[in-house]
Amino acid sequence: RHLLSHRAGLPALDCPLTPSEAADGNSGAQAVAAQRPQWEPGTDHGYHAQTYSWLVGELVRRVTGRTIGRWIAEEIARPLGLDFWFGLPDDETHRVGRIGPVEPPADGSGTLRLRPKRSVTEAYGDPQSLTRRAFGAIDPLPDENDPGYRAAELPASNGISTARALARCYAAMIGPVDGHRLFAPATLTLARTEESAGPDRVLVVNTRFGLGYMLHGPAAPLLAPGSFGHPGRGGSLGFADPESGIALGYVTNGLQKGVTADPRAQALVRAVRSAL
Template sequence: MDVQGTVEAGFEPVRDAFVRNFERLGERGAAVAVYRDGRKVVDLWAGTRDLTGRDLAGQEPGDRGADGTDGVDAAPWAVDTAQIVRSATKGVAAAVPLLLYQRGQIDLDAPVGTYWPEFKSAGKERVLVRHLLSHRAGVPVLDRPLTPAEAIDGESGARALAAQRPEWEPGTDHGYHAHTYSWLIAELVRRVTGRGVGRWIAEEIARPLGLDFWVGLPAEEAHRVGRIGPVEEPTAVGGALRLRPKRSVSEAYRDAESLTRRAFGVIEPRPDENDPAYRAAELPASGGISTARALARCYAAMIGPVDGHRLFAPATLTLARTEESAGPDRVLVVATRFGLGFMLHGPAAPLLGPGSFGHPGRGGSLGFADPESGIAMGYVTNGMRKGVTADPRAQALVRAVRTATSSPDEAI
């Protein structure tokens, strides 16, 4: 396996695990980056940019070109290749309301209707801003699924959620808002700042930190983004949380209209994530596009300075990783832990240690930080597996980082 990039002394286990992902776990194209105390210590990439093996011109390997010559080899993953990271977007998006709170522009304990009056209907008058971030708002589903066009038009999602009746009393329980998180956060940010969430991230987070991260991909950057697609499961998937567990896990899965199925099916038919229109949409739950380097650098700036830039003040960092929701998740039907917008370390989302916070993306991607060790990590892939969390490739890399940062007695 021809792996590109750099690894500092002591972090060789991460490179070894990255190689094994290609050799044993069916990786096709991926990148991983690690920062420690604000400094990049791992930056690796390998494989092909497109899961399908297309080259930059869209040819398949072995195709014959217009001039009758053989098609070129599949384009390799490059130093600046970016991919859609699905729900790993949520972690970066969560930083926006926390930064607005830090700047005194938003009250986490205010009703959402304070900023978005139309939301105060159908039993949602007591939904607080912190409920949106901790998946306690009770609106993970829509009574009528949106079409792909409605999902990305910037209006229909917020309008539907404003009219939606909660599935449970807001604030009393939690359930993963897989897709509705997009329109909840986007509309809240727009009402508070007058800017779209993608623009806010670009101007206030990505530009100062020099991140190749977008919620709403600019047309001029589209050539850098690879195509994603499904890949077969490895023989052993470890602790990966599936979207459709065995029925023995929950009676809810026997009902085609279960909360889980409805929460993951709020856009029907399923949108094409390789479609330029989808990639250009501002979907902070699932539509972010990033390099591994950008994810790692962003999380590094949440826990400390990176080249003179720091996102979270110490008090905000404490808020980000303080448990807000824990226990059986009404949507994922397993025990989950959430802070304000971030998944916290636990069986459903194994990260580096008890104080770690971040967010996986369904199918593989992962971004997180561990303040105690000063570690921040980003992983992106073009091969999407069925797991919602704990992807075996990402977990192999997390274990390698743990090994690299532990004393011999602590290493796993």
């Protein structure tokens, strides 16, 4: 529960990993096992921006004997027919768009203003802050267009998917999709029952998490109070809303600065909400 709800106290590493170490399948788990927690596990929460890869990846490996990329490919992506990868195969590389930055509108309309005491941008600009150290657990940050990074199994940061596959995956969490359902009713309840809430030690703003998923709130405005899902760095978004039966996926290769509520994704959420 602590791992899945960002309460483990291990969002940062005293000795960051190089991109090659982060991707080698062993160094990450060894690093978080040796790391002294930033707070007593279970007493607070903070987004495990990079270390989530190794915490959850190692949990899956210990339980199933398979890497998380292989497990997802065999148990989720293949049965559901998803274009969804953690560890992109060589024969799929030609289909992946090149990622690059995109600037918000000059009038500021593309900026989400949450007005915390200290903005996440300010915190990220401080090399000693937990925010900067959490996102810098891999140093230097990998190039998203590097084939080696795309081939790694880093579920905190390098999932590659189409929007349709992302939506289809979330749809299978709340109901059957072509005969496949991912979550039993009890698991669905766990995914969207609040485990963490309040000021996030890493993201600075207030965040809410169930087990493995962000919940509807200021940092992640989803469709409705019962929705669960997750925004991605740069603008992507996936979520499901059991009450309406809606699942949504949005991906972009034009990365804006930000981690939570991207205005492009939010425009789509508002459109869906108004259609309902």
